[in-house]
Amino acid sequence: MKGLFGKFLDVNLSDGDVRDYSIPEEWCRKYLGGRGLGARILLEELDGGEDALDEENILIFASGPLQGTGIPGAGRHVVLGKSPKTGSVNDSYAGGFFGHELAKSGYDGIIVRGRSDYPCYISIVDGEGKIDSADELWELDVAEVEKKLKNRHDGGRVTSIGIGGENLVKFACIMNDRSRAAGRPGFGAVMGSKKLKAILVRGDFSKPIHDREKLKEARTELVDNLSPAINWGKYGSSGAVEGLNEMGVLPTKNFQEGVFEGAEKISGGRMYDEILTERDTCAGCPVRCKRVVSTEFDGEEVEEEYGGPEYETIAAFGSFCLNDNLDSIALANQKCNKYGLDTISTGNTIAFAMEASEKDLIDRDLEWGDPDQIIELVEKIAHRKGLGDRLAEGIDLVSEEMDADFAMHVKNQEIPMHEPRGKNALALSYATTPRGANHMEVFHDTFEEHPQELKLKESIDRFDLKSKPKFNKMYEELISFSNSAIICAYTGWVAYFRGSYTYPQIRKSLKAITGIEINKSEMLTIGERNFNLLKLLAEREKISRKKDKLPDRFFEALPRGPSSGKPISRDELQKAIDEYYDLRGWDEYGPTKEKLKELDMDGLRNS
Known part of the structure; x- marks a missing residue:
């Protein structure tokens, strides 16, 4: 090939x-x-x-x-x-x-x-x-x-x-x-x-290409189809802050709330108007969604070479910690990039520490919304100093030590900045994915229309778990295919949010590159094979369905906002997991031998 x-x-x-x-x-x-x-x-x-x-x-x-x-x-x-x-x-x-x-x-x-x-x-x-x-x-x-x-x-x-x-x-x-x-x-x-x-x-090697002229055609078609997504690049992912807040699903105060009064102060529009200096891009991409900012906080400069905060970072160090100071969020982002820390997990961990302090579970007075303490904790975690040394082990271990029931993680991975009580597809995905809580595994169900090619005819209600097993399976396979090709979400599945369904052009590009025709069915089969590979690897670590759980907090209703009063139902979640496993052809640990045979993956399961 x-x-x-x-x-x-x-x-x-x-x-x-x-x-x-x-x-x-x-x-x-x-x-x-x-x-x-x-x-x-x-x-x-x-x-x-x-x-x-x-x-x-x-x-x-x-x-x-x-x-x-x-x-x-x-x-x-x-x-x-x-x-x-x-x-x-x-x-x-x-x-x-x-x-x-x-x-x-x-x-x-x-x-x-x-x-x-x-x-x-x-x-x-x-x-x-x-x-x-x-x-x-x-x-x-x-x-x-x-x-x-x-x-x-x-x-x-x-x-x-x-x-x-x-x-x-x-x-x-x-x-x-x-x-x-x-x-x-x-x-x-x-x-x-x-x-x-x-x-x-x-390097300067050219990979073998089946048909360079056809590739040029496909690339031009893809760029033309991306016009709506290119316009979206003005604010990039940071533009989601106010929209999610208006829907009542902006993660706030360690998932205690879905509405944040300071949302406008940390919004993508505010960043664009006040501290954005440039829009950056990745190789060959016209969307230019990456942020570059210049500002300062508490006398410390935020330098352009470290880019600027995306949505996840803004929410993690912003609403999740009740912090409405955009300059401090930009500095926290810079420190995480310099030191090599995941911004989602770092912000999640700091919010956990703030709640632990509020409940007198740690010997440190931390205040919700204090930007100076957020910056201090980023430093202490990176350098493993004081409380930061404990937090650097992850909230799964620290919460066990404290006997705390508010650590927001699944399979020990901190939950990203997307609220499953208003996006029920994420509730099922967070619980079942072998990757641990991850917002990039399934299409978000806040959008009711779906590509005609995928033939998902049912009306999708973001608060309805019953419709999500089939929905999740389909989109997990589409995204798994994307992650194998590899194509960015913002020119792949997320582009559909912005009015561009690009997969016909992606498949056309792949045919020009590889010489192999990949239709819609084979695209989803490749995605399904590769999703099941991770499940097979999880089985070797004895990770079974017993770990398909969510934190207790998600079974409580959000107290206010458009997504309030709709907790995740434990019974409905278990029913959805049952149906999902049936659709996937999984037993307690993963794909059965019959499912593997169907996928032309015979012999890959140990048991």
């Missing part, structure tokens, strides 16, 4: 061995790339039972067939490995330019094994992979690391960890292009445990 080089760089940090890892042609056709190939490699190479921070864990950086082609939204890559948050294999996606460069390296990805005895970095320059010392890079912020490595190698793209990853903060992330994060599962801590500070890639 064209569109891939058919090999990964396989690096063992323990013994210094660097070699090629060949990908079977059958895997490429079945799993396409990205999530699919990465998860299939881990199913082959991991045994199960490894600790995420031990040298036996494997970390994978992967591209897909769309990377390196100039397709809008293809400036992305995926990182996979065992997560110190969930204890199972997880995946995380980042935009920018690293994925585009990786697709020009002569390799489809990188497999990282073992643990180095000294700080190191990996480079792929002109098709040659090497391991070098990173002694002088250790303890540096990600922007400094990027500058030094680019100078040393005469260009290239860099992904690296900051002090958060070095200190094994459980929700540390991996940063590339200074402001793009492979966040959520804690892969920065995995890199830190391996003493791997960074990866630099510089």
